[in-house]
Structures are given as structure tokens and as C-alpha cells.
Amino acid sequence: xxxxxxxxxxxxxxxxxxxxxxxxxxxxxxxxxxxxxxxxxxxxxxxxxxxxxxxxxxxxxxxxxxxxxxxxxxxxxxxxxxxxxxxxxxxxxxxxxxxxxxxxxxxxxxxxxxxxxxxxxxxxxxxxxxxxxxxxxxxxxxxxxxxxxxxxxxxxxxxxxxxxxxxxxxxxxxxxxxxxxxxxxxxxxxxxxxxxxxxxxxxxxxxxxxxxxxxxxxxxxxxxxxxxxxxxxxxxxxxxxxxxxxxxxxxxxxxxxxxxxxxxxxxxxx
Amino acid sequence: xxxxxxxxxxxxxxxxxxxxxxxxxxxxxxxxxxxxxxxxxxxxxxxxxxxxxxxxxxxxxxxxxxxxxxxxxxxxxxxxxxxxxxxxxxxxxxxxxxxxxxxxxxxxxxxxxxxxxxxxxxxxxxxxxxxxxxxxxxxxxxxxxxxxxxxxxxxxxxxxxxxxxxxxxxxxxxxxxxxxxxxxxxxxx
Numbered sequence: 001x002x003x004x005x006x007x008x009x010x011x012x013x014x015x016x017x018x019x020x021x022x023x024x025x026x027x028x029x030x031x032x033x034x035x036x037x038x039x040x041x042x043x044x045x046x047x048x049x050x051x052x053x054x055x056x057x058x059x060x061x062x063x064x065x066x067x068x069x070x071x072x073x074x075x076x077x078x079x080x081x082x083x084x085x086x087x088x089x090x091x092x093x094x095x096x097x098x099x100x101x102x103x104x105x106x107x108x109x110x111x112x113x114x115x116x117x118x119x120x121x122x123x124x125x126x127x128x129x130x131x132x133x134x135x136x137x138x139x140x141x142x143x144x145x146x147x148x149x150x151x152x153x154x155x156x157x158x159x160x161x162x163x164x165x166x167x168x169x170x171x172x173x174x175x176x177x178x179x180x181x182x183x184x185x186x187x188x189x190x191x192x193x194x195x196x197x198x199x200x201x202x203x204x205x206x207x208x209x210x211x212x213x214x215x216x217x218x219x220x221x222x223x224x225x226x227x228x229x230x231x232x233x234x235x236x237x238x239x240x241x242x243x244x245x246x247x248x249x250x251x252x253x254x255x256x257x258x259x260x261x262x263x264x265x266x267x268x269x270x
Numbered sequence: 271x272x273x274x275x276x277x278x279x280x281x282x283x284x285x286x287x288x289x290x291x292x293x294x295x296x297x298x299x300x301x302x303x304x305x306x307x308x309x310x311x312x313x314x315x316x317x318x319x320x321x322x323x324x325x326x327x328x329x330x331x332x333x334x335x336x337x338x339x340x341x342x343x344x345x346x347x348x349x350x351x352x353x354x355x356x357x358x359x360x361x362x363x364x365x366x367x368x369x370x371x372x373x374x375x376x377x378x379x380x381x382x383x384x385x386x387x388x389x390x391x392x393x394x395x396x397x398x399x400x401x402x403x404x405x406x407x408x409x410x411x412x413x414x415x416x417x418x419x420x421x422x423x424x425x426x427x428x429x430x431x432x433x434x435x436x437x438x439x440x441x442x443x444x445x446x447x448x449x450x451x452x453x454x455x456x457x458x459x
Binding site for chain 1 (some may be wrong): 335336337338350353356357358359360364365366367368369380384387388
């Protein structure tokens, strides 16, 4: 079945009323697809059945949040982006006595582990804290384990090498029963916590904020809200990194941030 | 902007379709009353190449799609690789990195279905050559929403599987070879 516009509205308002999550500022075309996928996966024949479960089963709702948000990610996604982080950004923030990095919308954590590996190779890991947040508690549970399917490691190793990685990528994990478990010393520098870009506030100041392929799911107003939240969390000369097709060109931040090079990384000027 | 006046052509293609696009774009009108969105399967490394070659050959303005790019009349928009391209009620284009559909991202089905829901009878969907079954479900959705459907004649297709699969599963308004598609786009349809 396919949900009508008014049924989508009913789902949005029920979720807000019962749990306080506000999906009203999400890009509608994408959210419609997520809702229809949810109805299909759950074999629902009436939207009312879904609404009823959301109202009465908080555990089920946690899964719904994970399903409504897109959690497709990979390690060293867009290798050229990581190459720029490695060559241009880490040498700058590496001069600080202590480094704070925020992965906003970290999903299952693949990009957080990628960053930890970069930091390790720059001998910066021990003085860095990686804050990794997501709206979905479900994906954070996965992220904090640092265990990913082994079959993806070939692709990740290729991404790693294209990003300028010189080591044998397999030294960062132990392979077992089709899974790759990443080193505990990487996880030791990570702090995982639930955070909602729609409704929560800034909680610290960071040298670098990464929010990759999250804003594409927000409409312009909500994008500006999230960007303001990042702005509140960055000192002057702090860096903001977005997904490869995301841009701050037409946003509230455009005149105060300068793009570093070709990749989607900006420096806060004032 | 007058969204209601916007006529939209979405062209989906897979293997062999870049050659077809190169044979179409030099013959498009310079200031048409429609816009074109290209949704082609390709490698991410080819992104700027396709944008460059289409720009060189086309009199129409060429706009690579980023998040929330606004559709405008008279331009060719090119979907980036590795994102699904969706149509918003606001007239914006949005991107989505959710699961591949038909082993493809962008998926032609996803773009056709999304465009059909918003643009209804102002939409023309054209499916070109290719080696997989992407596009068929999308064309069915375009028809259900009163849009216009053109399928490249499989006989004229480099890889006939994709248009043939669509023809087996739905009835288009027209089946055209490449010259026929050029003529249609110049007909003021």
C-alpha cells in the first residue's frame, strides 16, 4: 500500500505527540518513500495499524526511527574528501593541545571509525575525543560496537587506499565469523550519544564538525536550523564538513564561511 | 516561480545511454518551455565528464544537481551518481542515499515515480537503452498519474533489454528511435 499525503501527516503528528520527534521539516519526497518502505516491510494493509503500534509500543517506535532515517553509510566514503581531511585539515587542527570532533548523524559509525584511523595515522588520536551522535538509538548501539560485515572490507580497503592510506587496512580489525571487529583503542576515543538536530541544542565546542548526507533529508528551514546549531558549536577558524552534494551557498552561514578547496569543507571566518 | 507552468521531461537510461544523449542534446531547442532531467546509471568518476560533454553539445543551460537545486524552465539537469534523485512539491530536486533499487543508484524507477506524483500530466518520461529492468515500474507509475510515456525502440537501442522489458510490462504512448525522440522534443508537445 502507499500512504496518502494526509496519512503521512497523521504519522508525523502522532510521532510528535507521543515521542516529541518532529519530522515535519524533513524533505517530503524522501520521507514518503521511507514511510512506504516501512509499511511494506511491516506488511501493513492500513496506516492505522502502524499508528496504533507506534502509540502503544515504545520499543517498536525506536526501530521506526531507524527505518524513517536513512542509514546507508560506508568507511572512507568519497575517498577524495578523506584525502583532503588527511592532507589539509588534520595538520591544522593537529596543532591544538586537545581536539574535539563531532560526527552529527553518525548512523552506524563507519565514518567515525574512518576518522579515528586518520587521527591515529597522524599521531593525534590520543589527544582527540570523537563525539558521535544520531537521532536513532538503534544505530548507535551498532556504532559503539565497532563491528561491521567482513564482506565490505574489500571496498573499504580500496576507499582507504584512494584516500591516501598507506597501511595494510586489515591491521585495524580482527576478522571472525564474517565480521570485522575494529580495535578497542579506536573506540576508546569515541563518545556515543543520542542527539536530535531538529530539537536539541549545541552541547560543546568543536574543532571540526562532520554532518554528511543528513541535511539532504531536511527542507531549507530545517537545514538552516541545523546549520545554526553547528555555527553555535564552532569557534572562529573551526571546520564544517558536509556531504559531497550538500552546500551552504544559499544558507544563513554562506557569508561567514569559506570553502577550503574542492571538497565540501568550510572554515568559519567570523 | 510558476511551478504550474513547468513542463518536465525525465530521461532515464543505463548501458549505452550516454551515446544516445549525445545524439539528442545538439538538436534541442535553445530556449524551450520545458526542462529536462537526466537520470543515467554511471560510475561516480564520470560525473564531471558527462556534465562537460553535455554542456559543450547543448544550447540549453546545463545544471548539475546538488541538494535542493530548484528546477527551472529551459535547462538540462543532471542527476549525480550514487544518489537517488527525487522531486519535491516545492519545485526543488532532492537527493537520497538510501538503499540501491534494481542494483542502481540513482534508480530510474525512483525518479520516475517521484516525478509522476508531483508533475502528473505535465510529465513526459523517456526510457532509453540499458541492461537491467530499472525504469519499468516507474513508467507504470507515470501512466497511472496521467503522464506521457516514450520508450526507445529496442531495435534502435545499443542494449535492448531495458526498453524491451518495459514494453513487455506496459503500453507506452510512443515507441521511438533516437531521431524520433529528437523530433518529439522539438514538436512543442
